[in-house]
Amino acid sequence: MASIELxxxxxxxxxxxxxxxxxxxxxxxxxxxxxxPSGCGKSTLLRLISGLEDITxxxxxxxxxxxxxxxxxxxxxxxxxxxxxxxxxxxxxDNMAFGxxxxxxxxxxxxxxxxxxxxxxxxxRPYLDRLPKQLSGGQRQRVAIGRAITRDPKVFLFDEPLSNxxxxxxxxxxxxxxxxxxxxxxxxxxxxxxxxxxxxxxxxRICVLRDGLIEQVGTPLELYEHPASLFxxxxxxxxxxxxxxxxxxxxxxxxxxxxxxxxxxxxxxGIWEGTVIxxxxxxxxxxxxxxxxxxxxxxxxxxxxxxxxxxxxLRVSPLQERLHRFDAAGRPIR
Amino acid sequence: xxxxxINSHPVxxxxxxxxxxxLLLILAFPFIWVVLISFRPESEIFTRTFQLITTFTLDNYAxxxxxxxxxxxxxxxxxxxxxATIVAVVISMVTAYGFSRNRRFRGRQTLLIMVIxxxxxxxxxxxxxxxxxxxxxxxxxxxxxxxxxxxAVNLPFCIYMLLGYLDxxxxxLDDAARIDxxxxxxxxxxxILPVAWPGIVTVAVYAFVSAWDEFLxxxxxxxxxxxxxxxxxxxxFFGEYTTQWNLVMAASVVSTLPTLIIFMFLQRKLVSxxxxxxxxx
Ligand SMILES: Nc1ncnc2c1ncn2[C@@H]1O[C@H](COP(=O)(O)OP(=O)(O)OP(=O)(O)O)[C@@H](O)[C@H]1O
Ligand SMILES: [Mg+2]
Numbered sequence: 001m002a003s004i005e006l007x008x009x010x011x012x013x014x015x016x017x018x019x020x021x022x023x024x025x026x027x028x029x030x031x032x033x034x035x036x037p038s039g040c041g042k043s044t045l046l047r048l049i050s051g052l053e054d055i056t057x058x059x060x061x062x063x064x065x066x067x068x069x070x071x072x073x074x075x076x077x078x079x080x081x082x083x084x085x086x087x088x089x090x091x092x093x094d095n096m097a098f099g100x101x102x103x104x105x106x107x108x109x110x111x112x113x114x115x116x117x118x119x120x121x122x123x124x125r126p127y128l129d130r131l132p133k134q135l136s137g138g139q140r141q142r143v144a145i146g147r148a149i150t151r152d153p154k155v156f157l158f159d160e161p162l163s164n165x166x167x168x169x170x171x172x173x174x175x176x177x178x179x180x181x182x183x184x185x186x187x188x189x190x191x192x193x194x195x196x197x198x199x200x201x202x203x204x205r206i207c208v209l210r211d212g213l214i215e216q217v218g219t220p221l222e223l224y225e226h227p228a229s230l231f232x233x234x235x236x237x238x239x240x241x242x243x244x245x246x247x248x249x250x251x252x253x254x255x256x257x258x259x260x261x262x263x264x265x266x267x268x269x270g271i272w273e274g275t276v277i278x279x280x281x282x283x284x285x286x287x288x289x290x291x292x293x294x295x296x297x298x299x300x301x302x303x304x305x306x307x308x309x310x311x312x313x314l315r316v317s318p319l320q321e322r323l324h325r326f327d328a329a330g331r332p333i334r
Numbered sequence: 335x336x337x338x339x340i341n342s343h344p345v346x347x348x349x350x351x352x353x354x355x356x357l358l359l360i361l362a363f364p365f366i367w368v369v370l371i372s373f374r375p376e377s378e379i380f381t382r383t384f385q386l387i388t389t390f391t392l393d394n395y396a397x398x399x400x401x402x403x404x405x406x407x408x409x410x411x412x413x414x415x416x417x418a419t420i421v422a423v424v425i426s427m428v429t430a431y432g433f434s435r436n437r438r439f440r441g442r443q444t445l446l447i448m449v450i451x452x453x454x455x456x457x458x459x460x461x462x463x464x465x466x467x468x469x470x471x472x473x474x475x476x477x478x479x480x481x482x483x484x485x486a487v488n489l490p491f492c493i494y495m496l497l498g499y500l501d502x503x504x505x506x507l508d509d510a511a512r513i514d515x516x517x518x519x520x521x522x523x524x525x526i527l528p529v530a531w532p533g534i535v536t537v538a539v540y541a542f543v544s545a546w547d548e549f550l551x552x553x554x555x556x557x558x559x560x561x562x563x564x565x566x567x568x569x570x571f572f573g574e575y576t577t578q579w580n581l582v583m584a585a586s587v588v589s590t591l592p593t594l595i596i597f598m599f600l601q602r603k604l605v606s607x608x609x610x611x612x613x614x615x
Contacts, residue, residue, distance in 0.1 A: 014438065052509050073515030085506035089528040099514035151514070 002063045002076060002154040002188055003028045004049060009058035011044055018044045020212035021058070031181050031189045033199045035235065036209035042192045043159055045209070049190060050157050051075050062155075073099075075155070078148030082160040084140045086132040092119075092143050093128040096150045118149040121183070122176070138169040142176070149180075158191040162198065170195075178202055196238040200224070208232050230330035233258050239287055241324070242298045248272060254333050258324035261287060261301040270315030274298060279308045290314065365590075372583035379579050394584040404585055406560055407567030412592065414477050414563060415545040418484035422541045423534060425485070426492035431522050433493070434500035435508065449490045457487065457550060465554050479555045480563070484545040492537045499533030500526065535600045543593055564589045 004026040011019035018041045026032045034042045047053040048060065051072035060067050067075055086095050096115045100106045106114075119125045122142045132140055141161060148156060161177070162170045178201065181189055193199055199206050200220045208215040208223065208231075216228040220236075227233035233241045237260055244257040266288075274290030277297050285304045289297040300316055302308070325333040359366075371379050375391045398404050433446065464483060465474075473479040503526060511525045527534060549565040556562050562570070568589065571582045 047509075050509075050513060052512060072513045077513065079510070079513050081506045081510065083504055083506045085504065085510040087507065087511070087525055087529075089531075098511070098516075102515040102520065147510075147514075 004155065004188060004190070005059075005061040006049075007059040007061065009045075009048065009060065010056045011041075011048055011053065012056045018212055019048065019056075022212075022214055024207060024214060024217065026188060026190065029185050029188055031191065031202055031204045033203035033206045034190065034192045034209055035194070035199050035206060036215075037235075038194075040209045041212045042209055046079075046157050046159055046190060046192050049155070050077055050079050052079075073102075076153055077155040077157055078151045078153035079157040079159070080141075080144050080148050080161045082163050084132070084137075084144045084164075086140055086144060086147070088132055091129055091131060092124065092135070092146075095132065095143060096128075096147045099147070099151045114150050114152070115146075118146045121149060121180070122146045137165055138173060141165060141173060145177070145180070149184075154187065156187055156189040158189065158193075160192055160194065163194065174198055174201065196236070199236075206236070208235055226332070227258075227324065228332065230256060230258070230326050233324055233326070233332075239299045239301070242294075243296070244292075244294050244298070246292075246294050248292075252323065252325055254325035255328040256326040256330070258326060259318045259322065261299040263319045263322035264298075264300045264316045265319075266300060266302060266306075266314050266316050268315060270317040272316050272318075274314060274316065276308055276310050276312045276314060278310060288314070290316070368583050368586050372580070372587045374580070376580045379583075394580040395588075398581055398584045398588065402581060402585075403559055403562075404564075404567060404581075404588070407562050407564045408588065410477065410556075410561060411546060411563040411565075411589075414480050414484070415542050415592075418481045418488070418545050419538055419542040421481070422485045422488045422492050423538050426489055426496050426537060427527060427530075427534070428522060429489075430493050430496035430500050431526060433497050435505065449493055452486075452490050461550060461554050464551070468555060473555075475556055475558050475561045477556070477561060480552060483551045483555065484541075484548065487548075487551075488541040488544060492541055495537050495540070496530065496533055499530050503529055539596060539600060542596060546589075546593060 004024075006022050006024045009019055009022045010017065022045065034045060036042055044053060048055055051067070051070060055068050062070075062075060086092075087098065090098065093115055096118060097111050100111045100114065115128070116125065119128060122145060124139065124142050124146055127135060127139060127143070132143065135143065141164075145161070158177070162173055165173060174197075177191075181187070181202070191198070191202060203220050205217055205219055206223055207217045210231055215235075216223060216232045218226075218228075223232060223236045227236060227241075230243070234243065239261050241258045241260050244259070245255070249255070249257045272292055274292035276288055277291050278289040280287045280289075281304055283304050286302050286306060286308070288300045288302055288308050290300060292298045298316075308314070327333055372394055373390055373392070375389050375393060378389060433442065436442070468474055468476075468479040471479075507525055507529065508521050511521045516524065547565060548563075549569070552563045552566045553569075556566065559570075564585075568582065568585050571578055571585060
């Protein structure tokens, strides 16, 4: 129920600038995902939104009101941490109720009703009397999300909430978060992650950060199809986009030619030739690493049923309309 | 340990037990001796320690508690040490929290060194200035003077102990509580303190025991009989010409009780909390 506006936002720790001037508008009910390499300032930006960290300069605006000096608890936000951050000495119920008991004016029944409602949404009702240490990692993270829901926030903040979970739980909890977002369509969510799949599947828009600045903001498909820079092109999508810089590129009139593994096909009349270095078969599909005389091996995605042997020489062709051309400064040529 | 019945070494185990018990006896001998003598009539206190056929009597304790000022000493000690411990724990908790959570403020390192530096003085050299200060404040024979001294003396160690402990507690907990609307004091006492319980217990036991055993300050600052604490009072039982040994022994036993009780009670709590992984988030 809140739009968030960041205006020329900066944050320094002592002489060290971490956030170097960010302008961004996050719409009501939007799911915004922050991605970027480690240390680029994602968590710091999230903490600035939460109010846990003081703003060095610039403005933070919630629903048209400047909240620079507003305490975290008064911003109508809730946060879910990578480490869950459950209070270890309190039962699940008390963990979820803690925020409400600190606020004046909630009756016992009111608190119970809200905790139980949140617990039902996340199927953690049976664990309400347990201590956090008696829960599995996945259950703990659901409790942490439940604690956030209980506060009935206008803005949900997530800092890598799934990184401590194993692969299967990650998928399950990711789907849970997506469902939650659908159920609470008025609630704005800001989500920090390292994970490509989380970013692509959850986000309405993705914000790619690099070294304290925004590199590009857009829908997952916009970023995938029209990266605004070499950096974004290399960051979004898995496996990473191939960048060709060798003699082949000259024909295309650019410094770097980008092509994703899934946009190349192996065919006898392919225009490029390469030697298989290695092949990874994931079952559904396989990644073939080719030596094409480029600085790095070129990855081609093929069907999982294909059989490819190391040392084999293959010919590949890119889909012409999927080629990305970049100039020497790393900007796309359109 | 679990499968000892399958894979046992009876001889080795026996030796271990015998050695252990022997060591325990050596360590505990003075205490056992004191306890045994405290239950003997005055006429028999110099008979052999482990001679079991002696008269058993509670007279020493009766005399100690009814015919001597010892109960007053005991009460003084309990009040002074309890108050000093509680205040020291609260202050060191808040201070250590401040140091632990603010890693970059100017002067942090200097302040921490100053805290440690207070421990460099032998306490003996503090006696004179301390006496002069409390004298000019009219606080000689005021138990508050002793409370303040004990707090001051114990704080540095308590702060350092707790600082090390609080540093192991993830800051995400503080952040979560802050978002939940807790004030800094609520974070310290409702979230961090329960999590830091084992550290708090260690510090509290240390503060209590060191105050309980303290002699010099108590001797200097509490001169009138009705304000004396147990160690000083006990020393008074050693007369210039005669010593009431039976009273001394009974008094020694009684004066170890609070420490013993605290240790037994808190240790159980401490061990159960630690083994339950209370600090894990
Ligand atoms: N309290 C602080 N004091 C000083 N420097 C800090 C502080 N918090 C973060 N930094 C620095 O700010 C930079 C950005 O940190 P931040 O945690 O926001 O990165 P991140 O993008 O979340 O990284 P990761 O993906 O590894 O979580 C890092 O270089 C970090 O060392
Ligand atoms: Mg981070």
